[in-house]
Amino acid sequence: MKKILFIAGARPNFMKISALTRAASLYADKLQIGIIHTGQHYDDELSEVFFREFKMPRPLANLGIGSGSRREQIGKTLKMLSLYIRALKPDLIVVVGDVNSTLAGALAGASENVPVAHVEAGLRSFNWKMPEEANRVMTDHLSDFLFVTENSAVNNLKAEGITEDKVFFSGNVMIDTLLHFGDLSERSDALVKNSLTPKGYALLTLHRTENVSDGKHLAELLFAINEINKSIPVICPLHPRTEKALKDFNLTANFTILGPQPYLDFINLQKNAEFVLTDSGGIQEETTIFNVPCITLREETERPVTCELGTNEVVGRDKEKIFEAVGRVLNGEWKKREGEIMGWDGNASKRIMGILAEHLNI
Numbered sequence: 332m333k334k335i336l337f338i339a340g341a342r343p344n345f346m347k348i349s350a351l352t353r354a355a356s357l358y359a360d361k362l363q364i365g366i367i368h369t370g371q372h373y374d375d376e377l378s379e380v381f382f383r384e385f386k387m388p389r390p391l392a393n394l395g396i397g398s399g400s401r402r403e404q405i406g407k408t409l410k411m412l413s414l415y416i417r418a419l420k421p422d423l424i425v426v427v428g429d430v431n432s433t434l435a436g437a438l439a440g441a442s443e444n445v446p447v448a449h450v451e452a453g454l455r456s457f458n459w460k461m462p463e464e465a466n467r468v469m470t471d472h473l474s475d476f477l478f479v480t481e482n483s484a485v486n487n488l489k490a491e492g493i494t495e496d497k498v499f500f501s502g503n504v505m506i507d508t509l510l511h512f513g514d515l516s517e518r519s520d521a522l523v524k525n526s527l528t529p530k531g532y533a534l535l536t537l538h539r540t541e542n543v544s545d546g547k548h549l550a551e552l553l554f555a556i557n558e559i560n561k562s563i564p565v566i567c568p569l570h571p572r573t574e575k576a577l578k579d580f581n582l583t584a585n586f587t588i589l590g591p592q593p594y595l596d597f598i599n600l601q602k603n604a605e606f607v608l609t610d611s612g613g614i615q616e617e618t619t620i621f622n623v624p625c626i627t628l629r630e631e632t633e634r635p636v637t638c639e640l641g642t643n644e645v646v647g648r649d650k651e652k653i654f655e656a657v658g659r660v661l662n663g664e665w666k667k668r669e670g671e672i673m674g675w676d677g678n679a680s681k682r683i684m685g686i687l688a689e690h691l692n693i
Contacts, residue, residue, distance in 0.1 A: 332363050333691045336421035338412065338439075339390070340369035340432025343505065343613050346594070347427040347450055349385035350507035354680035361693040364388065367415055369408050369432040370395040384594050385508070391419070401431055401462050408435035409442075416443045422691055426470060427451055427504070429463040429612075437473040448687060450504055452477035453484025454612070454633040460541055467633070476690070478683050480504075480674065481636040501682045502674020505613055509620055510677040512595060519599035525566065525589065527603070533563050533657075534604040535586065536611050538570035542628065546580040548648055552628060553582055555650040556608065559657055560586040563605060568592045606660045608653075615643045620675065624665040626656045640669045 335355065337348045348366065355364050368390035382389060394411045396404055408431065416424070416439055424440035426433045427450040440447035452471050456464050471477055471488060478501040479485055488498050522528065535556060543549050556565055565586035577584065592600065601607060601617055606624035609615065615634050618625035619641030627645045637643035642665065646652040659665055 333361060333423075333693055334363045334365065334419065334421040335423045335425060335687065335691075336416070336419060337364065337366045337425045337427075338369065338432055338436030339366055339427075340396070340408070340435075341428070341430040343428045344430065344432065345382070345385060345387065346508045346613075347504040348425075349387045350504050350511065350680040351425065351427075351450070351683065352387055353511070354684040357681070357684065358688050358693055362688070362691070365419065365421070366390040367412065368393040369412075369435070370397055385512075391415070396432075404431040405435045405438070408432055409438050412436060412439035413443055416440070416445060421445055423448060423687060425450060425687075426474075429454070429467045429470070431462070431466065434466040434470050437470040441473045446475040446690075447473060448476035448478065448683075449474040450478045450501070450683060451480055453479045453488045453498070454481075455483075455487045456629075456631045456633040458541075458631055462540055464633075476687065478504075478679075478686075480679075481634065481672075483635050499683075499686055500674060501686075502676060502679035503616060503672075504679045504683065505616055506620060506675040507677050507680045509598070509617055512598070516595045516598040516602065519596045521592070521596035521599045522603060524596075525587070525600075527564075527566070527600075529603040530605045531564070532604060533559065533565045533606050533608060534600050535565050535567040535608045536570070536614055537567065537573050537609070537628065539610040539629065540572075542610050542648070543570075543573045543576040546576075546582070549576055549580060550582055551648050551650065553584060555648075555653045557585040558650075558654070559608075562657070562661065565608070566600070568597065568600075606657070606665070615641070616675075618642055619668055619672070622668050624660045626653065626660070628653070636672060640672055642666060642668055 339348050370393050396407050423446050425448045426436040437447050449470050477498045480503040568589045602621050607618050608626050610628045615637040619637045625643040630647045632645050646656050
């Protein structure tokens with residue numbers, strides 16, 4: 332019996348691992364899977380709820396890493412993961428995305444001589460002020476299997492000297508989860524609970540360090556969003572990091588603040604929004620699938636296919652660019668998705684598990 336250990340630490344991790352564990356069940360007679368929850372997201376609504384909603388296997392352990400600086404989170408996670416790897420003796424470690432837990436998992440696997448597979452490899456913003464960019468690059472160079480979601484990622488890895496035999500175009504695992512649970516999201520009463528009507532509001536998510544950890548940047552964004560709220564109601568499920576920043580910088584949001592949303596409720600809110608304002612990478616992908624206009628409040632994106640073929644446009648923090656983009660949406664002038672995107676078909680997880688099963692000789 333071969334063993335694969337999945338490392339999960341934040342909301343996007345759970346979404347992708349849920350799809351991968353479903354695909355892994357096809358090999359249940361020859362494969363044992365386990366999940367280590369690092370506890371990087373320690374709020375129940377941002378972690379434990381996903382195990383319940385996605386019907387995922389319960390984690391073997393919750394490391395309870397909690398809050399702290401990036402250095403502290405990675406250091407604590409690496410130390411504790413190394414102990415579990417020695418005890419569990421997995422044949423392979425799977426890490427997903429670009430959070431601190433992702434890099435810690437790759438470091439732990441490399442230090443314990445266990446092969447590492449990185450799901451969602453090769454994405455690059457080329458902005459080294461983003462902690463996630465360093466996590467992506469280092470994780471990729473530590474990994475033995477690199478599963479990519481779009482052609483830009485293949486080109487990035489080639490440019491960095493990673494050999495082709497390590498790179499696999501698998502498609503997008505996050506879309507697997509989205510399509511699997513999409514119908515269930517229709518049953519959500521999120522609109523009723525929040526007194527919303529379809530296409531009668533804008534959805535905002537804001538959590539990236541470069542946006543919320545700088546008081547000037549956050550104030551600029553809040554000014555723009557408060558103005559937009561005068562034209563169309565803006566709702567925002569508030570991330571703990573952003574909530575703390577609002578208090579620390581004594582800033583006021585005049586739009587509607589919601590608590591963290593369960594996955595199905597959040598998907599329902601996305602599908603029914605007139606448009607989405609975000610600094611999240613994953614939401615750029617989800618809105619593309621839903622054909623919902625996406626205005627990205629960053630200076631760049633590591634997911635260029637969402638701009639080239641999808642509904643996403645990167646506008647940064649400049650209020651005039653934000654207002655101009657919102658105006659085009661409200662005037663019905665926003666672009667639509669251009670057909671299907673390669674590998675975003677709901678079967679990426681099966682392709683990944685097939686490659687890993689072949690490697691493990693099962």
